[in-house]
Amino acid sequence: MKAFSLAETLVVMLLLGSLLAVFGAVVGGYSRVSRFLGQKDNALQATLLGLQTMRAEAAEAVEILDPPAGSTTESAELRLRKVDPLAVDRLPETVPPAVWLPHRTLVTVRYHVVGSDLLRESVGGTGLVARGCSGIGVRYAGPASLEIFLSTTEETRVRRLSSQVILHLPTRVVP
């Protein structure tokens, strides 16, 4: 039994090298795909979170400021007024109340996108709702319902998710 000749060594090295090159390319490809899927998943989760948050708050709204009522165009932000959860003057002073104004103290809430951040702006300041959103659109889907769009960018493709929410404005429930 003898060791490799030079030719044999070269053959083995060539085979091994080719194999490692192919394997490296495959692993590199999977790594890129995995990174892309991860980013896509994060962006999708962020968009869904943003949609869910906006839907919940829009359903609480007493008044929608933007888009303005009756508007058919799409607005680049959602601005609404809702009952201030921290205000206690909405509670009746006597039972039965002589005058009850549950919507007396309101706060304004604004959702908009800056860069890739969906921000919520209110009296308490500005907070980050979701990161990875590239655009926002809000329009009336019906007389008392909104359709909210949130976009996310997946490399070169822009994905736009939307959801509808029924408004429970006091003017609609109690004329």
Place this chain on the structure above:
Amino acid sequence: MSWYTLAVRGRAAVTLTESLIAIFLLVGAMTVTVILFHGATRHTTRTDQAVAGVTLAEKTLAWVRNWAATPAGSGMNFDDWSSVAGSTRTDPDYPGFQIRIDAERAVLASPSTAFEDPLVVSNPRLMSASFYRVRVRVSWPGDQVELLSLVGDPYRRWAASGAIQVAPGGSPLLGPGATQAFTASGRDAGGRIITDLFFDWYVQPETSNGTVTATSVGDSATFTNAIYLRLPSGATQTRYASQDGTCTVKARAVYGGVEQTSGTQVTLDVP
């Protein structure tokens, strides 16, 4: 003698055949690794599809709710589900996903069933026309997801006048112990009957008085020209009005937090 020494001297080392076998083993290990990578990617894609499927189902359900609350004619889309129940749809934002919507009427008990139980234990207040059980099924190659939810009859405002109608009107004349059946219905701003309203009946005494008993739902009631007194002994004594007089039989219902009352006057005759 070490392997290195053997190799250098040419007496013992790895042959080409052994090297090729080693390479094949290496290829096998790499193949397994690639399969694992592939499996991970495939599962990530499937997870992504499942999330997208649930999102699409939620979006569709929100659309159904909005559709049901959209005015159509003098009513709302909720009144006629034929265009939606059993339909299939696609969404351009979700290519490759198929949506199917099924809807069937759901019968629910009054939200106050426990509170009302002593009164209606044998005949609970049921709402048979106010809810649809909506099933949204989103399917894509290899899998599917279903969402099930109740969609309620959207709020319709009371009619500006004549919101509750009690029939018959016209002050019927009743002798002692005589009975008169009444029905009540509520109407919305479009003049349509509001389904599943619960009515409470009572007698408003004027110059006379009587007794009214209603069904559990309250859509009908029976007035009797008599007063039933419960004696301390537990027995019931029947009394009739001592003079001619009137009283009003009234039906009351609350809808959307707004109470409406209507009634009809009856004339009672003495024995």
